[in-house]
Amino acid sequence: MHPMINGATLSATDICLVCGSLAKGLHFQVNSCRACAAFYRRSVKSKLVYRCQRGTGRCDLSIRIKGKPMCRYCRMKKCADIGMRIDADMGHESTSSPPESETVADEVPEEYVLKGGVVQVEGKRIIYDVKPLIHLIKEAVIKNNVQPIKGLSGVTLSPLQRMVHEVSKFIAQRTPKACDVQVVSEMRAESCIHFQEQYLLKLAHLVTSCEYFVRLEDDQKFPLFRHFWGSFQQIERAYQTLTAFGYETNDFRMIIGDKQAIDMDNTKFILGEADSDEIKKLFTPLRHRVFGCLMNPLRSLKPSIFEIAYMAINFLWTCFELNNIKLSTTVIAEEVLERSANELHNYYVYEMKLPNYAARHAVLMRLISVIESIIRSKKDVMILMRLFNILEDDFFDSELVD
Amino acid sequence: MHPMINGATLSATDICLVCGSLAKGLHFQVNSCRACAAFYRRSVKSKLVYRCQRGTGRCDLSIRIKGKPMCRYCRMKKCADIGMRIDADMGHESTSSPPESETVADEVPEEYVLKGGVVQVEGKRIIYDVKPLIHLIKEAVIKNNVQPIKGLSGVTLSPLQRMVHEVSKFIAQRTPKACDVQVVSEMRAESCIHFQEQYLLKLAHLVTSCEYFVRLEDDQKFPLFRHFWGSFQQIERAYQTLTAFGYETNDFRMIIGDKQAIDMDNTKFILGEADSDEIKKLFTPLRHRVFGCLMNPLRSLKPSIFEIAYMAINFLWTCFELNNIKLSTTVIAEEVLERSANELHNYYVYEMKLPNYAARHAVLMRLISVIESIIRSKKDVMILMRLFNILEDDFFDSELVD
DNA sequence: GTCGGTCAGAGTTCAGT
DNA sequence: ACTGAACTCTGACCGAC
Ligand SMILES: [Zn+2]
Ligand SMILES: [Zn+2]
Ligand SMILES: [Zn+2]
Ligand SMILES: [Zn+2]
Numbered sequence: 001m002h003p004m005i006n007g008a009t010l011s012a013t014d015i016c017l018v019c020g021s022l023a024k025g026l027h028f029q030v031n032s033c034r035a036c037a038a039f040y041r042r043s044v045k046s047k048l049v050y051r052c053q054r055g056t057g058r059c060d061l062s063i064r065i066k067g068k069p070m071c072r073y074c075r076m077k078k079c080a081d082i083g084m085r086i087d088a089d090m091g092h093e094s095t096s097s098p099p100e101s102e103t104v105a106d107e108v109p110e111e112y113v114l115k116g117g118v119v120q121v122e123g124k125r126i127i128y129d130v131k132p133l134i135h136l137i138k139e140a141v142i143k144n145n146v147q148p149i150k151g152l153s154g155v156t157l158s159p160l161q162r163m164v165h166e167v168s169k170f171i172a173q174r175t176p177k178a179c180d181v182q183v184v185s186e187m188r189a190e191s192c193i194h195f196q197e198q199y200l201l202k203l204a205h206l207v208t209s210c211e212y213f214v215r216l217e218d219d220q221k222f223p224l225f226r227h228f229w230g231s232f233q234q235i236e237r238a239y240q241t242l243t244a245f246g247y248e249t250n251d252f253r254m255i256i257g258d259k260q261a262i263d264m265d266n267t268k269f270i271l272g273e274a275d276s277d278e279i280k281k282l283f284t285p286l287r288h289r290v291f292g293c294l295m296n297p298l299r300s301l302k303p304s305i306f307e308i309a310y311m312a313i314n315f316l317w318t319c320f321e322l323n324n325i326k327l328s329t330t331v332i333a334e335e336v337l338e339r340s341a342n343e344l345h346n347y348y349v350y351e352m353k354l355p356n357y358a359a360r361h362a363v364l365m366r367l368i369s370v371i372e373s374i375i376r377s378k379k380d381v382m383i384l385m386r387l388f389n390i391l392e393d394d395f396f397d398s399e400l401v402d
Numbered sequence: 403m404h405p406m407i408n409g410a411t412l413s414a415t416d417i418c419l420v421c422g423s424l425a426k427g428l429h430f431q432v433n434s435c436r437a438c439a440a441f442y443r444r445s446v447k448s449k450l451v452y453r454c455q456r457g458t459g460r461c462d463l464s465i466r467i468k469g470k471p472m473c474r475y476c477r478m479k480k481c482a483d484i485g486m487r488i489d490a491d492m493g494h495e496s497t498s499s500p501p502e503s504e505t506v507a508d509e510v511p512e513e514y515v516l517k518g519g520v521v522q523v524e525g526k527r528i529i530y531d532v533k534p535l536i537h538l539i540k541e542a543v544i545k546n547n548v549q550p551i552k553g554l555s556g557v558t559l560s561p562l563q564r565m566v567h568e569v570s571k572f573i574a575q576r577t578p579k580a581c582d583v584q585v586v587s588e589m590r591a592e593s594c595i596h597f598q599e600q601y602l603l604k605l606a607h608l609v610t611s612c613e614y615f616v617r618l619e620d621d622q623k624f625p626l627f628r629h630f631w632g633s634f635q636q637i638e639r640a641y642q643t644l645t646a647f648g649y650e651t652n653d654f655r656m657i658i659g660d661k662q663a664i665d666m667d668n669t670k671f672i673l674g675e676a677d678s679d680e681i682k683k684l685f686t687p688l689r690h691r692v693f694g695c696l697m698n699p700l701r702s703l704k705p706s707i708f709e710i711a712y713m714a715i716n717f718l719w720t721c722f723e724l725n726n727i728k729l730s731t732t733v734i735a736e737e738v739l740e741r742s743a744n745e746l747h748n749y750y751v752y753e754m755k756l757p758n759y760a761a762r763h764a765v766l767m768r769l770i771s772v773i774e775s776i777i778r779s780k781k782d783v784m785i786l787m788r789l790f791n792i793l794e795d796d797f798f799d800s801e802l803v804d
Numbered sequence: 805g806t807c808g809g810t811c812a813g814a815g816t817t818c819a820g821t
Numbered sequence: 822a823c824t825g826a827a828c829t830c831t832g833a834c835c836g837a838c
Contacts, residue, residue: 025805035832041808042830067815069831293722318768320695321775341761348760358750358763359743365767366720369774373723427812437825443815444823469821471824748822807837817828 017082018075020062028084040079043072044086050076053352056304058243133197134399140204141225142218146211159212160340164309166209170202171236171305200400203229207316212336220329224319226402230375231315235367238290238298239308282385286377293370301363306347313340314368322402419484420477422464430486442481445474446488449737451558452478453550535599536801542606543627544620548613561614562742565718566711568611572604573638573707602802605631609718614738622731626721628804632777633717637769640692640700641710684787688779695772703765708749715742716770724804 016023016033027037042048050073052059059071061078149157149165157165207213207225216224241261303311317333319325348357379401418425418435420442429439444450452475454461461473463480559567609615609627618626643663705713719735721727750759781803 027806033832034834037807038832039830045808069815072830289723297722314764320699321691321772337764338761341764342758345758345760356744356747357760358747359740361760361763362716362739362743362767365764365771369767369771370723372771429813435825436827439813440825441823474823752822805838809836810834812831812833814831815829817826819824819826821822821824 018061018078019064019070028079028086030079030082030084032079032082032084036075036079039072039075040084041086043076043079048072048076056302059302130400133200137200137204137225137400138222140201141208141221143204143208144214145205145208146214147209156211158339158343159210159336160309160313160343162210162212163313163340164306166206167309167312168305170206171239171308199233200229203232210316212332213316216329216332217326220326223322223324223402224316224329226400227319227322228312228316230378230401231368231371232312234290234294234371234374235308235311235315238294239303242295242298279385282381286374286381289370289377290374294367294374297363297367297370301360301367303364304352306344306351307364310340310344311364311368311371313337314365315371318368420463420480421466421472430481430488432481432484432486434481434484434486438477438481439486441474441477442486443488445478445481449741450474450478453558532802535602539602539606539627539802540624542603543610543623545610546616547607547610548616549611558613560741560745561612561719561738562711562715562745564612564614565715565742566708568608569711569714570707572608573641573710601635602631605634612718614734615718618731618734619728622728625724625726625804626718626731628802629721629724630714630718632780632803633770633773634714636692636696636773636776637710637713637717640696641705644697644700681787684783688776688783691772691779692776696769696776699765699769699772703762703769705766706754708746708753709766712742712746713766713770713773715739716767717773720770 014023015021015031016036017031018036019033021033021035023031023033025031027034028040032040043050050071052071052073057074057077059074061070061075064070204225207221207228213221213224244261301307313336317336319333320330344361345357348354348360354360416425417423417433418438419433420438421435423435423437425433425435427433429436430442434442445452452473454473454475456473459476459479461476463472463477466472606627609623609630615623615626646663703709715738719738721735722732746763747759750756750762756762
């Protein structure tokens with residue numbers, strides 16, 4: 001089981017399988033640097049147990065910040081994973097699983113069936129009738145999909161706890177395995193739209209699993225959802241992309257479905273006569289904002305699922321600037337936001353052991369603001385496109401966008 | 403030259419090259435005691451800048467009066483001089499010359515004199531040449547108006563401390579006494595524009611009183627200021643209005659100058675032929691957002707000057723989405739924002755005794771986002787006005803807006 | 805060549821002022 | 822809010838085998 005990198009020149013014996021730095025021979029039967037070996041030895045000897053500060057259990061150990069040591073939990077886990085054994089006769093296999101909340105996979109409909117939803121590429125325009133989808137969403141959004149948590153019947157989750165649970169499920173369900181993801185060279189409009197349909201319907205399922213959302217008056221639900229989905233998708237896609245391709249990469253790849261990724265530099269969009277390059281050009285400034293103001297900050301923030309869920313709560317409930325929102329709704333929204341912020345406080349202080357979380361919280365709130373601004377711009381670009389008759393994408397030019 | 407302490411000969415490796423006390427090996431590649439090493443580490447990590455109390459920069463660090471700490475400037479300078487380097491690649495520090503304790507008490511000019519700035523109302527349009535103003539601002543913005551704080555020489559204020567100081571001054575200077583304020587029934591374009599000219603120039607003075615802003619490259623200053631002024635004015639006016647009219651009221655009054663207020667429902671704008679009502683109508687949705695999403699939340703928040711200053715810091719330094727901003731600027735911006743958030747933490751925890759401040763902080767950040775969105779809309783409405791030829795206000799249609 | 809022991813020198817914490 | 826003593830943690834080095 002000797003991994004080979006590039007076969008010849010860079011011998012596998014040269015890099016530390018834990019941290020990626022220069023290794024010097026075998027340590028505890030594994031290629032590793034002396035530092036990692038020493039770390040492993042100390043940890044085992046003193047029976048030290050670590051906890052991942054980020055709570056994800058998948059820190060990237062190859063990123064080293066000057067003064068800071070690498071995440072101990074993840075380093076130890078890596079040591080164990082690659083087969084370091086301090087004592088050959090120790091029979092114990094597969095010692096520790098990360099102290100994460102295991103993602104329970106309750107039943108969520110696997111694929112929604114859409115009656116309409118035929119995509120036609122006609123001339124420069126994509127003709128797609130969104131009405132059936134909108135109808136479906138409007139119906140889906142007023143359902144009640146609240147499910148009790150196993151082993152916790154009788155207990156009502158707080159809005160944020162519930163969101164953490166649902167977002168974990170949502171993300172786990174569609175987390176691509178890094179090796180599975182293929183960077184495609186062509187992307188057809190049909191695939192995009194089909195992906196999007198399913199995405200929106202599953203998002204509707206997500207929000208209707210949240211008690212506070214379900215309790216709203218029915219006519220308030222669709223406007224909230226309309227405001228919610230774009231922002232949520234932006235952060236969720238970004239999170240998945242960084243998870244799949246690692247936090248250290250710095251390119252323009254973006255995961256689209258659960259198995260496909262596009263590379264903004266190389267993927268060609270197949271959209272009938274509409275010029276793929278022309279479209280790309282219109283989106284260039286936006287793309288740079290996405291990478292400069294969203295992906296890069298995310299890369300250094302490395303948000304946990306908890307924080308993603310907190311952002312989701314904010315996207316869903318920051319409805320004060322929307323039209324046709326009733327006072328009763330804003331009162332509930334204020335309550336949800338305040339409770340969630342208080343829980344975030346507890347999360348930071350007690351779980352992340354980060355009593356001075358103001359800076360991190362500020363970055364989070366700033367990201368929320370950036371994402372909402374990106375969504376606005378996305379809409380603007382779409383309008384521009386229609387104006388120039390390059391492309392008509394009814395998705396962004398329908399009741400689905402506020 | 404062997405230093406003698408208590409008559410015993412000490413090897414050169416035993417004394418701290420900074421303070422002369424007993425050293426304990428190398429620290430940051432220099433013989434020093436742990437205390438000096440810790441001091442150096444803290445200072446570098448927090449990027450603290452000191453000032454010599456005596457102004458000589460030649461304090462004798464070996465003379466210790468118990469209880470009194472040694473001169474921080476000279477201690478830091480010694481650390482640097484003897485070659486302490488926390489990180490090999492940490493190069494330029496430049497602050498090696500003692501900042502002469504100048505007591506530049508150049509007062510804030512009471513009123514700026516503008517050569518141009520003639521307002522003509524010509525038909526429906528307001529003809530106003532902004533160029534002289536822009537020129538003046540561009541000059542003002544690259545000046546250095548940093549003033550030492552009385553009685554606190556030797557310490558450099560943090561960006562937020564400085565901002566608190568400057569914002570307090572700014573607000574106090576133009577706080578209207580509640581009884582003095584008159585709700586005017588007419589508002590002439592000339593008065594508005596004159597008020598605005600003075601306001602912008604004083605704001606330029608404010609930002610150039612902040613060390614971190616002054617340290618920027620000159621070509622970065624105007625773009626930052628351009629992004630800053632609108633948002634700052636929005637929050638400052640709102641704050642003044644609430645202070646003057648009280649937090650209980652719930653009307654549409656808004657303080658304009660330092661003695662005048664307009665009542666959106668009753669004040670008539672005198673703008674030549676341009677229909678006052680027509681203009682008001684265009685602004686109606688915006689006005690409702692200002693009152694619903696800004697004034698009302700502010701009313702319940704009752705922000706302190708410290709929090710207003712924190713918002714100001716955010717407006718000034720959240721420049722990541724701007725064009726033509728250099729990487730070096732964003733690096734500084736990130737540092738300022740992070741430091742300020744950390745200080746806000748301390749303020750909440752130690753001064754306001756509010757350890758669980760997440761909710762309040764979230765409201766603050768959300769207000770920041772609302773204000774930036776209001777400013778964008780303001781610009782949009784102005785563009786709309788020009789489109790319909792109702793009013794041409796070069797203020798919002800010039801280099802002054804990004 | 806791999807192991808454990810050792811320790812200088814980093815970072816971190818916290819009581820004292 | 823700073824200071825500095827006491828603490829933990831890291832990784833380079835060295836001798837043992
Ligand atoms: Zn390693
Ligand atoms: Zn980790
Ligand atoms: Zn010393
Ligand atoms: Zn001195």
